[in-house]
Amino acid sequence: MGADYEVTIGLEVHAQLDTNTKIFCSCSTEFGAEPNVHTCPVCLGLPGVLPVLNKKAVEYAIKTGLALNCDIASFSKFDRKNYFYPDLPKAYQISQFDLPLCTDGHINVKTEDEEVRVRINRIHMEEDAGKLVHDGTTDEGSLVDYNRVGTPLIEIVTEPDIHSPAQAVAYLKELKSILEYLEVSDCNMAEGSLRCDANASIKPKGQEELGTKTELKNMNSFKAIEKALKYEIKRQAKVLNAGKEVIQETRMWDDDLGKTFSMRGKEEAHDYRYFPEPDLVPMEVDESWLEKIEEDIPELPTDRKARFINEFGLPEYDAEVLTDSKDIADFFEATVNKHDDPKSVSNWVMGDLMRLLNEENLEINEADITADGLAEMLALMDDGTISSKIAKTVFEEMFKTGKDPDTIVEEKGLKQISDEDELGNVIDGVIENNPDAVADYKGGKDQAIGYLVGQVMKETRGKADPQLTNQMLREKLS
Amino acid sequence: MKIDQATVEKVAMLARLELASDEEEKMTEQLNDILDYADKLNELDTEDVKPTAHALPIKNVFREDVVEESLDRDIALKNAPEKESGSFKVPKVIETGE
Known part of the structure; x- marks a missing residue:
């Protein structure tokens, strides 16, 4: 492949909206419940029922549209998309066809070496389907769970503005971050709240017309999306290099095998026969409603990152990492409000905090540690109550137990020894027990002092004030 | 727009309807009548x-x-022809690759 082809990618993202209830009925959208406990005549598609639209779902969709710089349609409607599949009890999905709620948006996306604008073609609202369970004890049938049927979704469709797998992932990360900041979706990919299909094609460099595209499905992580796109681009190049033509088709990504597979023949020619949903009346969005929703849009990640650089003097890298997740950024700001040393707070959040969150596989709001706690701990460091080394121990303890740092220092006896008499006794002992190092130091080997400081630290289990120890040792040995 | 028998066959397939050939002929005729009527608009x-x-x-x-x-x-499950473990049971459907 290499220099011969240009890559064109378009992405379709389905995001579950984080409402309490389904899009057209009052059933709960709770994830992970027993099968079929969140169903009712509306979402089961029983005869004679009427769907009623969830206002919050509409507002979340509009909020997303505004944040992605879209035009919000003043007039919009729902349509029926007809197909038979057991995960769809009505045999049609209520979606939006020709009059989607949001159109013509864009976001700017940064990869390591470039910034590109990805245009958003449209965002429309629709209902999710149920879940088929194939494995288990049944050999001759599939089991269907309709809890997820009717969960509100938005489908966000890009223009073919993406030109590498890396750009695709950068777009998805930025989009996910925006959706999380807006608090319209929890974007949990493992639970299927965020799902992505990709269209990919290649064309000889310089050729105006796009090549034949394939649609890729079944990627369940950003990593899988990147791998699937890389694989597919290579596969298409091989086909073209062999003088053959790429076939327009849907291909399934198999993450275990690391390959895409044709779905040809398995999929019947789709003819969805869209028509306006007669059971739902149109939506009209006026300026005053838009203004109200707009007021609810928080500072978005790109703006927040810029502010972190300007207001707190943070390096771009720190600002990027800290603002990636809204909750982490909130935690950072809350800590800085109590302890005005942004770089030091940033180091603790990006270092020990993120490491522990990763190790325990926790989100920041699931952890017991608080911004107040971290600020108090940093104050203890600043006033010399604890050393930076002990601070690490205190921090881990705060993370594990949620106790405040004063209590931990008290209970564990971690207070730094800064009392000259007390420290002097320890130092005298260390000098007496380490005649070789003492001789080395006196003989001009300055680094021997480091060893002696280490011994004092060991004796005091890290509690000695390192600077004072260093100073007193030098005085005593001079 | 004129509807021919092939269109009727296709629409019947999409709707999962099985029509005998005399029924197909009848439907073709009736659907055309309906469209002709609507054409007045x-x-x-x-x-x-x-x-x-x-x-x-x-x-x-x-x-x-x-x-x-x-x-x-x-x-919810009461009218299901088949059920198992709190779920509706349907003939096996698996989407697999080649």
């Missing part, structure tokens, strides 16, 4: 008329996002 000048999205002059009917009790699962 084309005689009207609709140049300045906006497309109608809904027969009722109502808009923005919403509900608040408040959870209400769902159906009892036994009731």
